[in-house]
């Protein structure tokens with residue numbers, strides 16, 4: 001059964017960052033208390049930076065946390081477009097520097113050259129994740145589920161056993177590697193973090209009936225889950 005998302009709106013990006021960081025830290029601390037470990041998957045781009053900085057300040061036992069990405073642009077961490085570099089800069093500092101980090105990028109011209117290594121790397125990740133935080137583009141993509149992407153059907157196949165998908169799409173700029181839909185929705189706390197009026201309108205349009213491939217965030221919105229998807233929005 002697909003439950004309607006829980007929508008949380010905040011007066012400012014800073015208020016949202018504080019609230020989302022507190023919520024994520026609480027879920028991670030709960031996982032550490034019960035299992036001695038926690039897994040966090042975060043998205044790249046620009047929106048998460050303030051939230052990740054607030055999360056880095058929380059005093060949970062970061063040494064028990066594995067941090068990974070929802071998706072990555074196929075560039076080295078020296079490239080300003082690298083999501084891994086953004087996460088290291090904004091999250092893996094201070095208290096959170098002790099977390100174990102599992103990035104995607106491997107030294108190879110194309111992700112297809114290391115597809116088996118990527119598959120094995122992410123097959124080993126404990127499931128379900130404890131926290132997954134998604135972003136969304138103004139075109140209705142999330143993760144690297146871009147409209148018009150090649151292999152999009154494989155990436156959003158709810159029945160795939162593959163942990164990652166290799167994506168190429170005009171809007172994606174670089175080749176992408178993304179967690180597949182089952183890994184993304186198989187998480188205890190799933191959040192969609194969007195900011196601005198434009199993305200709010202895109203989110204509301206994505207809630208309406210329509211083809212998934214035109215607004216692939218719909219694959220997440222429609223995925224049957226026991227727990228509510230939590231949407232965090234600020235103007």
Ligand SMILES: O=C(O)[C@H](O)[C@@H](O)[C@H](O)[C@H](O)COP(=O)(O)O
Pocket residue numbers: 043044045046047048070071072073083134135136137141142143144
């Ligand atoms: O690699 C990426 O770009 C992200 O993982 C992607 O899915 C992101 O969440 C959206 O593109 C929104 O990006 P902004 O936050 O920069 O608008």
